[in-house]
Amino acid sequence: DIQMTQSPSSLSASVGDRVTITCRASQTISSYLNWYQQKPGKAPKVLIYAASSLKSGVPSRFTGSGSGTDFTLTISSLQPEDFATYYCQQTYSAPCSFGQGTKLEIK
Amino acid sequence: EVQLLESGGGLVQPGGSLRLSCAASGFSLSDYAMTWVRQAPGKGLGWVSGISRSGDDTFYADSVKGRFTISRDNSKNTLYLQMNSLRAEDTAVFYCARGGLTVARGAFDIWGQGTMVTVSS
Numbered sequence: 001d002i003q004m005t006q007s008p009s010s011l012s013a014s015v016g017d018r019v020t021i022t023c024r025a026s027q028t029i030s031s032y033l034n035w036y037q038q039k040p041g042k043a044p045k046v047l048i049y050a051a052s053s054l055k056s057g058v059p060s061r062f063t064g065s066g067s068g069t070d071f072t073l074t075i076s077s078l079q080p081e082d083f084a085t086y087y088c089q090q091t092y093s094a095p096c097s098f099g100q101g102t103k104l105e106i107k
Numbered sequence: 108e109v110q111l112l113e114s115g116g117g118l119v120q121p122g123g124s125l126r127l128s129c130a131a132s133g134f135s136l137s138d139y140a141m142t143w144v145r146q147a148p149g150k151g152l153g154w155v156s157g158i159s160r161s162g163d164d165t166f167y168a169d170s171v172k173g174r175f176t177i178s179r180d181n182s183k184n185t186l187y188l189q190m191n192s193l194r195a196e197d198t199a200v201f202y203c204a205r206g207g208l209t210v211a212r213g214a215f216d217i218w219g220q221g222t223m224v225t226v227s228s
Contacts, residue, residue, distance in 0.1 A: 001169070034214040036152075043202055043221060044144075044152065049214035087152055091211045094157055094166035096142070101151040 002026050002090050006099035012107040017078045021102045023071045023088035032092035035064055035073045038101075039084045047086075048073065078104075109133035109217055111203050116222030123193050123226070129186040129203030129219055137161075137181035140206040142215060143188050145199035145224075155201070156188065157210035166210055171197075193226045200224075 003026040013019050023033065031051040036044040046055050048064035051071060061076040075082055083106050088099040115127040129141070143155040156177040157166045165177050176189040186203050200221040207213015 032212060036215075038152075043218035044215075045218070046214045046216050049216075055214075055216070085151075089152075089154075089215075091207075091213060094211050095154045095168050096157065096211055097154055098144075098152040 001095055002029060002093065002097055004088055004090055004097050004099040006086075006088055006102050008102060009100065010103040010105065012105050013078055014107045015078050015080060019075050019078060019104065021073045021086055021088075021104075023066075023073070023099050025069045025071075025090055025092075028068045029090045029092035031067045032090055033064070033066065033071045034089045034091060035062075036087045036089065037082075037084045038087065044087065080106075111205065111217055111219035113201065113203055113219040113222040116201065116224045118225045118227065119193055120228050121194060121226055124189070124191045125193065125224060127188040127190065127201055127203075127222060127224075129188075131184045131186070131205075134205075134217075135181075136179065136184045136186065140208065140210045140213065141177075141179060141186045142204045142206050142210070143177060143186075144202045144204055144215070144218075145197075146202070146221075147196075147199040150199075153199070157206065158186070159210055160208070164210065190224070193224075195226050198224060198226050 033051045035048040038044040052064045142157040158177045174192045204215035205217040
């Protein structure tokens, strides 16, 4: 099974900051990497699919990059609504594992 | 409106069984692979099980293999998860999610609101 490791586990930042979250796969997954945002008490929402494709309706301040085993999610200018938990997920092969999550908090 | 609605959660004793349902509306379930994902209280997301569009291929996390069974009835536009031999560590919110053409290779673009399963005596 493929293991996904995210870093950091938590992050404090301010509105307007640029933040980057990284995700590493235990083996190559090509570009089969997705990023989700989850707010408390809500279901996750996909932001980025296939490593770098922005889901329709998601603000352009979210960008994804990477391929193979190393990936990043960047938020260019944090907005108040971006404070949430972010998860990466590989869909290269089942089981389609998630990273452990990165909780983004207001500084 | 495209949506998924889970039901069937509740309180069950260790060793007991529950069947979760996920009703799809606004799209044809048969066009998509489907998945169950769970989230224990205060914890991260955990992939549980996936099923192909036809239902011929099923996949399970090691932690539930042999205890959980995923199935679908495309004529009813409904996905199921039969959970047997439940353990305290199965306590979680269970989400159904829509995948792509296959179990892997597609992001989960539509999620239900979740149904809570509590395993406790």
